[in-house]
Amino acid sequence: MRRHVLVAVPVVLLAVGCSGESGPGEGGATSSAAAVASSSVAPAQAPASPEPTANGPCPYLSDADVAQFNGQHVGKVRVSADKPHPACFFYRPNGEEQLRVQVYVGTPEVAKALVDAIAPVATSSPVTIDGGWKGGAQLTEKGSVFAVANGGKAVAAVSNQKRTIAPKRAVEKATSAMG
Template sequence: MKRATPALVLLLCATACSTSPPKQQVTIPTSTPPTATPQSTDQGPPTTPEPVADGPCPYLDSTFVADANGQHVTKVRISADKPHPACFFYRPDGTVQLTVRVYVGDAKNAKALVDQAAPIATSNPASSPPGWKGGSLGQDKSSVYAVAKDVTAVIVTSNQAQSTKPRRVAEKAITALGL
C-alpha cells in the first residue's frame, strides 16, 4: 500500500473544504426596542419616555427644580428623545420627584398628550404661559401640569400635591426653550 504524500493530503483537504455547500447567513431579529422615542408618528402620540442617560437637563437647572418642587435634587437623568429630551429629577431616596417632557411634532399629537396627562374631563383648565392651553391636576401625592401650543406640548409631573409646582417648572422650561 502506498503512502499518501503530504501534498496529496493537502489537495484532498482543500478539495473537500471547497466542495462543502456555502453556509447561509442567518439574520436573528432583535427584540431590543430602539432607545429613542420618536417625537411624531402618524399612529398617534409617542410612548412615554424613559430615562436612558445621566443628565444634566439641557433646558432646566436642577437648583431651580429643587427650589420649585421643594426637594433636594440628587440626580438628573434624560431620555433619548430629540430635539428635547425628557428630564427626570431624583430625590435623595432615589425616587423620581419631577419629570419634564417636551413634545414637538404635530398639533393633534400635542393635544392628545396633554389630554392623556391631564384629562379635560377631570382636570382644572391651564392657560399659562399665555397662548398655551391644557390642564392641571393635584392629587394626594402627585400633581401634573400639561399644556400645548400649536405642535408643542410640555408636561410636568411632580410627587408634590400642589399643581402650582409643576406649573412653575413648565413655565420655566417653555421660556428656556424659547417656545
C-alpha cells in the first residue's frame, strides 16, 4: 500500500505545479504551460485563390514578357481585386488562360503557406532564385508551377506549359519588379 502512495504523491505535486497557481517565490511554474499553449496555434493558411475581376495591365509583367516566357501570344490581361498586389491573369487569343501570377506580401507564415499550396513541399522540386527566394517547382496535370517566398513575400506562377522554365521566368521578373 505504501508503494502506491509514494507513486501518487509526485503525480499530484506535478499537477499542482502546472496548474498556473503559484505561491510566493514560485513565479516560474506557469512558463511550461504557457509554452505548450502557444505552440498549439493553428498553422497559417494560404490566401484564397484569386479571381480576375477587371481588365489589366499587370504591374509585374508586360504582355511581351509573358509572350516570351510562355511562348504564346497574349490576347488579354485581367487582374484580381487584391490591393495593393493584384494577381495577374494572361489569356491566349482564344480566351484560354495561359499564365497566372500571384503576389503576396504579409507574414512569413502565410507566404510559406501560399508557396506550399501552389508547389507543395512534399511533391515539388526545391528551387531558389536570386535574392534569397526559396520554394518549389513542378509539372502539373495542366501545365507547371513555380512558387517562392522570401520572408513575408511570396510570388507564384501557374503556366499552361509543361515546362517549369516559363513560370520560373515570370516569377523572376515579378520578384525583381517588387524590389
